[in-house]
Amino acid sequence: MKVETLVVPAATAPARRRWGLPLALLLIAVLPLLLPQFQVTLFNYIGLSSLVCMGLVLLTGIGGLTSFGQAAFVGIAAYLSAWLGTAYGVSPWLTLPLALIVTALTAWSGSLLTLRLSGHYLPLGTLAWGISVYYLFGNLEFLGGHGGLSGIPSLELFGFELREPSSWFWLIWSIVLLSVLAIRHLLDSRPGRAIRALKGGVVMAESCGVDTRHYKTAIFILAALLAALSGWLYAHMQRFVNPTPFGIHAGIEYLFMIVVGGAGYVWGALLGAALITLLKTQLQDWLPLLFGQSGNFEGIVFGVLIIVVLLCARDGLWPALCRWWPWRRAAGITVVPPAEPLPLQPKPARGEPLLDVAAARKEFGGLVAVRDMDFRIAAGEIVGLLGPNGAGKSTMFNLISGVLDATSGEIRFRGERIDQLPSREILARGIGRTFQHVRLIPEMSVLENVAIGAHSRLQVGIGAAMLRLDREAEARLRHEAARQIERVGLAEDMHRPAGSLSLGQQRIVEIARALATDPLLLLLDEPAAGLRHLEKQALAEVLDRLRGEGMSVLIVEHDMDFVMNLVDRLVVMEFGQKLAEGLPLEIQNNPAVLEAYLGGVE
Known part of the structure; x- marks a missing residue:
């Protein structure tokens, strides 16, 4: 099938990319030569925070996994490199891979417990993790206790020792730029879409073949590695570490940064890190003069700032800036180039047995949602599963697609039992599905x-x-x-x-x-629910086109008029069990069906 070249109203990314990278490289090269040493040092701290924030954008803003414990991973890498360098004289370039490996293993082991939590328990779990690691640093004598470690060896690069802020600027911001490119490449890819699908819910992602546990663990470890890289740089730039920069307050501050900058945007991580770091520095100078005494008044200002940002720019400042920036006004062309087709599953012959539901039953405690259901679907056939609200249609649908496990009975697909398989494996066998309530990623x-x-x-x-x-x-x-x-x-x-x-x-x-x-079998869960008349007509045309292409379809619906002219057979449910089965005309005149839908007719 021909793929057209489409005009996209707001697509100018290719034009931006042509000059974006050279401009970034130019700024990295020139800024340290133009700015005072103090401001260069400030930009170095912004770069270190940006690395942690990019991991948080990936983990929290895009993956939907809120973490308060990223500062702990910064500390693990910083302390490990500092201890090996001061106690054993290990070169910093050797401590880097060791710090990354230890941090990755720590994050992986932590994810085995932490990622089992959901809802508000997940951030609470990361909060506990961050607090425990902070006190661990302060209570280990070989790490210097709360006094920390000093005399950490500095970095040498191409024979030159990095002592001046400008030389650290070039190193830190080169790493930041490479990290930005790597994460943007990741998000614009197959695994990146899987990561973004996590916010759409586990059920949706798994039904598309995404191993959600694998990708949650992967972004947890990747965010920890970015934090570890920041910690390693921090230790050798400062040449001194103590537990204070790695406490829970630092973890909360990193979250502040991505909320202000834009939690779902990679460039928002840099913007948020810059704004919070610069604002914090200025407030520490201004607020004592304003209040006439010293104190942690900036915490109050940050709290008010977060509330204002959430009220005025809920998605952060980066998307707000992009909405009025001139590059968004130009039109462009996005091309989907031709490519080698993906492999296809062998299609069954028309009439071949496809799905066999035998005495399927689902109990939720004392409630029997599906009671001993039996029906079959052959290849090339469209079957409608009808019933009033609460009849058990969606539960039956979820049993077929692997969202729920059957309490008893069997469900076979092409002769293979699938009622105890997870959604991903059922999808791999050729069953695709939609949802009763639309589950798309709106911003994609x-x-x-x-x-x-x-x-x-x-x-x-x-x-x-x-x-x-x-x-x-x-x-x-x-x-x-x-x-x-x-x-x-x-x-x-x-x-x-x-x-x-x-x-x-x-x-x-x-x-x-x-x-x-x-798919060999397409499951449509109430596709006409909530649609207006014209939208139902458009949907019916699509389904009729699929019927002409020989697609096997099971439609779960309660709108009898919508499916009557589409299906080959109908199965009607009431109170979790099969009420009737037959051709559309037979079902239309079935007294039991009329009783269920209309309460009886004269």
């Missing part, structure tokens, strides 16, 4: 949302994505997403944010995402 484009559906059809690692070694795979994934978007008739909206579409269009985007999984 339609193309990116649909590309998440193709996640399991290619393998690309995080390291390859950060180094931009995934260009061919990424082109294939985007080409497949564009093909499915055109297939459902939304080519003109391909590059629009998914959240800007109408509800009917968003439901069609979900269908395109499910089609990108290369």
Whole structure:
């Protein structure tokens, strides 16, 4: 299928990238020569904070995992490198890999416990972690206790010892720039979309083939590594460490930075780190003069600042700046280039047995939500699963797709039992799905949302994505997403944010995402719910087109009029059990069905 070149109203990223990197390199080279030493030192601290904040953007702003404990990872790397350098004379360049490895192992072991928590328990867990590590630093005598360690060896680079703030500026900001590029590459890739899908919920991500536990652990470790890199640089720049910079207040301050800058934006991490660091420095000078005494008054100002930012710019200052910046006004062209198609599963012959539900039952305590359900679907067939609200349709649907485990009975797909398999493995066998309540990532484009559906059809690692070694795979994934978007008739909206579409269009985007999984059976959970008449007509046209292409579909619906002209057979549920099964005309005239829907007729 031909993939068109589409005009995107606000796409000027390629133009910005042409001059963005050279400008950044020019600033890194020139600024230390123009600024006073004090300001250069201040920029060095901003760079160190930016590294930690970029990890937090990845972990909290994009992955949805709030952490108060990042300062602890900064401290682990700083103390390890300081101790090895002062006690054993180990070169700083040897302590760097050791610090990264130890931090990664610590983060991995911590994630085994911490990531089991959810809701408000997760940030509380990281808070406890940060407090415990802080007191550990202060109570270990070989680390100098609360007095800390001094005499840490300085860095040497190409035979030159880094002593001046300007030389540290060039090193720190070169590392910051490389980290920005690596994280932006990561987010614009297959694993990056999987990370962004975490905020859409575990159920949605797993139904697209994303191993959510793997990616949560990965970003937890990656954020810790960025913090460790900052800690290693800090120790050798300061040549002195004590527990104070690694306490829980520092962890909270890092969160302040990304909230102010923009928790979901990589450049927001740099903006927030700069604003908070500069403001903190100025407030420490101004507030004692204003109040006539010394004290931690800046904490009060920061608290008020956070409230104001949340009220006026909830997403942070970076997206607010981007909305009025001139580069956002220019139009551009985004091309989805042709690429090698993704591998397809062998399709079953029409009429071949596909899904077999036998005596399926689901109990929630004393409530029986699904009671001994039986029905079958053959390849190339469209079956509707109807019933009034509360009949158990969505529960039955979740049993088939692996969201819930069946209490008893069997569900087989192409002869293989699947009722105890997780969603990812059921997807791999050829069952794609949509949701009763739309689950898209609103700020991502339609193309990116649909590309998440193709996640399991290619393998690309995080390291390859950060180094931009995934260009061919990424082109294939985007080409497949564009093909499915055109297939459902939304080519003109391909590059629009998914959240800007109408509800009917968003439901069609979900269908395109499910089609990108290369399903043999497509499960549609109440696709017409909440749609207006014209939106239902558009959706019916899409489904009719899929029927013509031979797609097998199970539609869970309570709108009988919507599915009556679409399906080959209907299964009707009431109170968790099968009420009737047959052709649409038979069901339409079935007295038991009329009784269930209308309360009986004369």
